[in-house]
Amino acid sequence: MEKNNLKAWLYLLPAIAFLGVFMVYPLIDVFIYSFEEGYNSASQTFFGVGTYNYSYVLHDPYFLQAVKNTFILVFITVPISTGLALLISVGLSSIKALKNLYQTIYFLPYVTNTLAVGLVFMILFKKTPYTDGLANLIISWFGGGSIDFIGGPYWAKMFVLCFYTVWVVLPFKILILTSALASVRQDYYNAAKVDGTSKLRIFTRITLPMISPTLFYLIITGFIGAFKAYSDVVALFGTDLNAAEMNTIVGYVYDMLYGNSGGYPSYASAAAIILFAIVLTITCINLLVSKKHVHYN
Amino acid sequence: MNYEKIEKSAQTRKKVVNVVVYVLLSIWAIMVLFPFYWMILTSFQSYSAYNSEYIPQLFTLSPTLQNYVDAFTTVPLARYFTNTLIFTLATTGIMLVVTVLAAFAFARMEFKGKNIVFTLFLSLMMIPSELVIITNYVTITNLEMRNTFMGLILPSVTSVFYIYLLKENFAQIPDELYYAAKVDGTSDFRYLRRVMIPICKHTIVTITILKVIECWNSYVWPRLITDNQLYYLVSNGIQEIRENGFGRENIPAMMAAVVVISVPLIVLFLIFHKKIMAGVARGGTKG
Numbered sequence: 001m002e003k004n005n006l007k008a009w010l011y012l013l014p015a016i017a018f019l020g021v022f023m024v025y026p027l028i029d030v031f032i033y034s035f036e037e038g039y040n041s042a043s044q045t046f047f048g049v050g051t052y053n054y055s056y057v058l059h060d061p062y063f064l065q066a067v068k069n070t071f072i073l074v075f076i077t078v079p080i081s082t083g084l085a086l087l088i089s090v091g092l093s094s095i096k097a098l099k100n101l102y103q104t105i106y107f108l109p110y111v112t113n114t115l116a117v118g119l120v121f122m123i124l125f126k127k128t129p130y131t132d133g134l135a136n137l138i139i140s141w142f143g144g145g146s147i148d149f150i151g152g153p154y155w156a157k158m159f160v161l162c163f164y165t166v167w168v169v170l171p172f173k174i175l176i177l178t179s180a181l182a183s184v185r186q187d188y189y190n191a192a193k194v195d196g197t198s199k200l201r202i203f204t205r206i207t208l209p210m211i212s213p214t215l216f217y218l219i220i221t222g223f224i225g226a227f228k229a230y231s232d233v234v235a236l237f238g239t240d241l242n243a244a245e246m247n248t249i250v251g252y253v254y255d256m257l258y259g260n261s262g263g264y265p266s267y268a269s270a271a272a273i274i275l276f277a278i279v280l281t282i283t284c285i286n287l288l289v290s291k292k293h294v295h296y297n
Numbered sequence: 298m299n300y301e302k303i304e305k306s307a308q309t310r311k312k313v314v315n316v317v318v319y320v321l322l323s324i325w326a327i328m329v330l331f332p333f334y335w336m337i338l339t340s341f342q343s344y345s346a347y348n349s350e351y352i353p354q355l356f357t358l359s360p361t362l363q364n365y366v367d368a369f370t371t372v373p374l375a376r377y378f379t380n381t382l383i384f385t386l387a388t389t390g391i392m393l394v395v396t397v398l399a400a401f402a403f404a405r406m407e408f409k410g411k412n413i414v415f416t417l418f419l420s421l422m423m424i425p426s427e428l429v430i431i432t433n434y435v436t437i438t439n440l441e442m443r444n445t446f447m448g449l450i451l452p453s454v455t456s457v458f459y460i461y462l463l464k465e466n467f468a469q470i471p472d473e474l475y476y477a478a479k480v481d482g483t484s485d486f487r488y489l490r491r492v493m494i495p496i497c498k499h500t501i502v503t504i505t506i507l508k509v510i511e512c513w514n515s516y517v518w519p520r521l522i523t524d525n526q527l528y529y530l531v532s533n534g535i536q537e538i539r540e541n542g543f544g545r546e547n548i549p550a551m552m553a554a555v556v557v558i559s560v561p562l563i564v565l566f567l568i569f570h571k572k573i574m575a576g577v578a579r580g581g582t583k584g
Contacts, residue, residue: 008408015399018455026432111566115532116555120332130348231516
């Protein structure tokens with residue numbers, strides 16, 4: 001190929017301009033912000049440079065609550081959603097009739113607006129003076145008392161949040177796992193059948209190892225996605241998440257930046273960098289674990 | 298004799314397992330569909346009928362369209378809708394141009410520093426948007442582009458992943474085609490438009506659909522950058538309706554609004570479901 005430097009850069013110019021202004025520069029800037037103490041967004045001045053912002057954020061009870069909520073959410077929803085997705089995908093790949101219909105239905109939540117459907121979930125679980133809501137009706141069939149899932153006890157709110165999160169993330173996982181299961185070569189199964197291997201053994205010795213790269217990919221992206229939970233939380237509990245004790249780390253970042261408690265880009269930056277560090281650490285741990293257990297061919 | 302018995306019991310077992318699988322799959326299908334059913338059902342109930350049901354009913358005998366009228370007249374739903382449409386089309390359009398040009402440069406052209414630039418691009422894929430959104434918010438505020446379409450669109454345009462996806466696809470086109478076109482005196486740009494884009498139509502459609510879904514559902518950036526109702530997108534509109542909506546907590550009207558903003562993507566999905574699912578399987582993530 002001939003070299004035509006100028007022309008090539010011209011083709012790249014739009015992408016480089018956009019990425020430079022809205023990704024590279026902000027990335028450097030966020031670190032600078034996070035070390036500028038006492039930054040005032042109105043006058044754009046600051047007192048000094050240091051780690052005060054980090055220590056402020058780490059001692060803020062709202063941040064600690066957000067970290068706790070996020071960790072609970074992550075460690076409940078990632079295993080449950082991955083397991084459930086695996087179960088459903090295995091079920092899906094064992095049937096023939098109606099398979100496409102089920103697949104299409106299961107994928108539906110992926111294309112819907114998280115905030116809009118979150119509102120429906122809120123109504124299903126909310127207890128108002130007019131009605132206890134459908135969720136409570138079902139609980140009462142089993143003889144339970146009614147609970148306000150949206151404005152009530154902490155565990156009830158967390159339950160709804162986890163439930164909704166699983167509902168939202170499953171479509172993607174089911175889709176990916178179903179296509180991974182379909183790509184396992186039929187020869188392996190046939191060979192196992194000839195040997196009279198039991199179904200369970202086929203699953204643990206052939207299917208699981210063969211789809212383990214996909215499974216770990218889903219676990220890693222699942223962790224990253226769950227750590228960034230925000231809009232589904234807003235959908236259920238409204239924008240004032242601190243009052244609802246339901247804030248997440250990302251929610252804390254945005255609250256610091258904007259809204260009633262906003263105007264502190266320095267605190268927001270420090271919190272965002274802490275989040276990034278947490279996600280990076282968890283991802284590295286995941287990768288280390290996957291090296292031991294994942295079968296790549 | 299005994300052998301027949303074993304075969305028979307194996308067959309019944311298979312049937313039982315099959316039934317169990319179908320029952321479980323159907324339960325999850327109901328879990329997925331139920332919220333949609335509930336939102337449609339509620340949206341057709343009148344305000345008084347809904348609030349007088351202490352025990353929720355699974356159907357209604359007196360459907361009404363009043364809520365849809367309310368949703369369009371009491372709150373500026375049509376406005377939110379148009380805003381989102383403009384935002385989605387403009388963002389997707391600009392994204393396509395930027396992505397195609399960059400992917401072409403990486404796949405087809407030879408220039409100094411290509412590998413370094415490409416590696417830098419790839420490394421940007423790992424940057425979470427939460428990290429850059431803070432400065433972008435300050436940038437857009439300083440440029441006085443809050444509550445403008447420019448402010449909404451510009452930072453949402455770039456997607457390194459799509460550039461990568463398309464570049465990989467472009468690179469699969471055999472070089473011979475390019476040389477043949479060169480011999481005929483075709484310009485690079487014309488070659489890109491007439492040969493590469495048609496060949497890679499599949500990938501381009503995929504990234505278009507993924508971007509449209511992303512734009513239609515985007516919430517965080519629009520929320521930061523707009524506080525004027527005239528520029529709200531549907532997600533912010535829904536949140537606004539929820540907080541100060543119809544003057545009273547009018548859930549049926551809220552559900553009508555939810556139905557209205559969910560319908561376009563669901564229709565799009567029902568038409569293109571094979572393409573969308575294949576596309577997401579290839580290059581989608583959520584969040």
